[in-house]
Amino acid sequence: MPFDAAQLLPILPEITILVTASLVLLVDLYLDDQQKDLNHSLTLVGILIAIALTGAVGGGEARVFFDGNLVRDALSDLLKGSILVVSLLAFVYARPWLRDRGMLVGEFYVLGLFAVLGMLIMVSANSFLTLYLGLELQALTLYALVAFDRDSRKGAEAGMKYFVLGALGSGMLLYGISMIYGATGSIEFGPVAAAVAEQEISNKVLVFGIVFLVIGIGFKFGAVPFHMWVPDIYEGAPTPAVLILGSAPKIAAFALAIRMLVDGLESLHTDWQGMLVILAVLSMGLGNLVAIAQSNIKRMLAYSTISHVGFIFLGLLSGSQQGYASAMFYTIVYAVMSAGAFGILLILGRKGFDAERLEDLKGLNDRDSWYAAMMALIMFSMAGVPPTVGFMAKLLVLESVIRIDMVWLALVAVFFSIIGAFYYLRVVKFIYFDKPAEDAPALLTTGGVRFAMSVNGLALLVLGLFPAALLSLCQAAFA
Amino acid sequence: MGFEKFLFYVLSLITVWSSVMVITRKNPVHSVLFLVLAFVASAALWVLLEAEFLGIVLILVYVGAVMVLFLFVVMMLDVDIATLRAGFIGYLPLGLLIAAVMAVEIFLIVGPANFGLAAFPSPEPAGVDASNTRDLGLLLYTVYVYPVEIAAVILLVAIVAAIRLTLRRRPDNKYVDPARQVRVRKGPDRVRLVSMATEDLAPAPAGATIADKGESQ
Numbered sequence: 001m002p003f004d005a006a007q008l009l010p011i012l013p014e015i016t017i018l019v020t021a022s023l024v025l026l027v028d029l030y031l032d033d034q035q036k037d038l039n040h041s042l043t044l045v046g047i048l049i050a051i052a053l054t055g056a057v058g059g060g061e062a063r064v065f066f067d068g069n070l071v072r073d074a075l076s077d078l079l080k081g082s083i084l085v086v087s088l089l090a091f092v093y094a095r096p097w098l099r100d101r102g103m104l105v106g107e108f109y110v111l112g113l114f115a116v117l118g119m120l121i122m123v124s125a126n127s128f129l130t131l132y133l134g135l136e137l138q139a140l141t142l143y144a145l146v147a148f149d150r151d152s153r154k155g156a157e158a159g160m161k162y163f164v165l166g167a168l169g170s171g172m173l174l175y176g177i178s179m180i181y182g183a184t185g186s187i188e189f190g191p192v193a194a195a196v197a198e199q200e201i202s203n204k205v206l207v208f209g210i211v212f213l214v215i216g217i218g219f220k221f222g223a224v225p226f227h228m229w230v231p232d233i234y235e236g237a238p239t240p241a242v243l244i245l246g247s248a249p250k251i252a253a254f255a256l257a258i259r260m261l262v263d264g265l266e267s268l269h270t271d272w273q274g275m276l277v278i279l280a281v282l283s284m285g286l287g288n289l290v291a292i293a294q295s296n297i298k299r300m301l302a303y304s305t306i307s308h309v310g311f312i313f314l315g316l317l318s319g320s321q322q323g324y325a326s327a328m329f330y331t332i333v334y335a336v337m338s339a340g341a342f343g344i345l346l347i348l349g350r351k352g353f354d355a356e357r358l359e360d361l362k363g364l365n366d367r368d369s370w371y372a373a374m375m376a377l378i379m380f381s382m383a384g385v386p387p388t389v390g391f392m393a394k395l396l397v398l399e400s401v402i403r404i405d406m407v408w409l410a411l412v413a414v415f416f417s418i419i420g421a422f423y424y425l426r427v428v429k430f431i432y433f434d435k436p437a438e439d440a441p442a443l444l445t446t447g448g449v450r451f452a453m454s455v456n457g458l459a460l461l462v463l464g465l466f467p468a469a470l471l472s473l474c475q476a477a478f479a
Numbered sequence: 480m481g482f483e484k485f486l487f488y489v490l491s492l493i494t495v496w497s498s499v500m501v502i503t504r505k506n507p508v509h510s511v512l513f514l515v516l517a518f519v520a521s522a523a524l525w526v527l528l529e530a531e532f533l534g535i536v537l538i539l540v541y542v543g544a545v546m547v548l549f550l551f552v553v554m555m556l557d558v559d560i561a562t563l564r565a566g567f568i569g570y571l572p573l574g575l576l577i578a579a580v581m582a583v584e585i586f587l588i589v590g591p592a593n594f595g596l597a598a599f600p601s602p603e604p605a606g607v608d609a610s611n612t613r614d615l616g617l618l619l620y621t622v623y624v625y626p627v628e629i630a631a632v633i634l635l636v637a638i639v640a641a642i643r644l645t646l647r648r649r650p651d652n653k654y655v656d657p658a659r660q661v662r663v664r665k666g667p668d669r670v671r672l673v674s675m676a677t678e679d680l681a682p683a684p685a686g687a688t689i690a691d692k693g694e695s696q
Binding site: 003011018025066067069070105107110111114117121129130133134136137140141143144147148150179182183204205208 | 584588589593594621622623624625626629630632633635636637639640642643644647
């Protein structure tokens, strides 16, 4: 069977990232300690080229490549683009932190790029096999990034915890996939959907498989009751690793859920809807309530992640095209907000000091009013205050739930989101109404970081005022 | 069919029994050896399913390479079983309950009702000239070439991650640089002749030294 080179076109972004990672791996060998910035430049150039290629090869009808292992559609185009943009921001924020601590080594960029590669593979997967391999690629690199600071006991512990629980989640997912395969005889989403629609095979096996798939998705998202790893890993891991782990992988996890539940098993929607309702209510409740009690800002953001995951599930469980689009909108917006929040924490850190307590944010306005404004924007957006985009995102998922007549669920969501507003606004209070600590020095940042953070923060405002562009892209992905 | 069925049950029993032994043995070396047994029995099960290539690869790769390596690691490390098992009894009832519920559920689902011979009739036995290796190779490098490439990247990540997490440069290490070692030239690098003035030492009588040594010992 001859190989058609045109098949390589849709994976040009993936190829670019792979080539960049390999290049950094090789170039790093010949660099002195002072020249390590070249790794950074190479990485950014590679990601920029990948973004351009995503736009160039994107668009048009959905098509399946590599004998059904890969699909290129509007969904994969948009998610690939947002993963690359968010990762670009993450790499820009991480550099000063790494340099201050002598960790600006090539491996960080190599591992980070491979994580991005894994996510890109996940969003364009068209079979359970490709999806699983992409997930493992992403997870393996993230385990290593969490334990990246190898002299830190906390980091090693967090890495170990993440590894064990992540492996458990992957195992559950694989078991569910094997059940689906047993019942339908295929690992490709198209044939699986066709076999499920025929309803000849026993429904019980499929539902049993879906239970495990949902558990796997819950683990990867960090939804209650599979959330135990999230706060510990966020607290123990070095902040740049948390930045990479907490932003773009959520987009990949969203793709995991969409590809499996919607592309493969949409006709069993009634079965997985109930499971997602439980996860959503528990996540929103526990996430928002426990976040109030946190004094460590990384832990607080971890619980805030859990609550946002609950909102993403609201859109997913509605089972309508509008619901999927709103969940996608929410996920992308959340990844941008999360990148910004951890970016600010990195900016606050300096040699020998990490911003970990809520008090470390005190008086940020007196130290640097522009960053203070950006952080306030991010917090308002996370709380869902208009006119920021967080409000739009929450509004859309609530609308999708109300459209399927689950008003009680929308009320629960609003109730917990009001509770959640408390701890976000508390951060804003620390920034603007408290005096900075005596020994707090002025913030020193590079122009690149300031530019990236300004883009990041203002994007939340602009998207909130003009959400139509991103929203129509999201809706086009499910049209 | 009769003998194959018998073989299947014997091998499955060995697999399940040795798997239980893996997690209940006190001595980690015993656990590893039981794991080897479990792998060998599952390889035999695969051969029974006419997947000869997979069966042989399981033995070659897992038993031959991975488990031997594992055995070395287990023997090198000083694993304190007592601390590992602390709290084991406390969690045991909950674990057993969940395991029991799961086992019953799995048995009900993956039982003859859903996966019986009626739903999945046994396939025709493969012909004499059917080649597992050839079929697998053809599939892997045509239909599944994309996943194979991703798996290759995963292996590369494993190498990079392992090296990053464990390799440390120790400047105080005393090691020999092999490159310098082999570059030694035969003449002046190996033997250095030193010209010294002769030193005038009165030779001690041979018998006396031996006697001295004998006394001192």
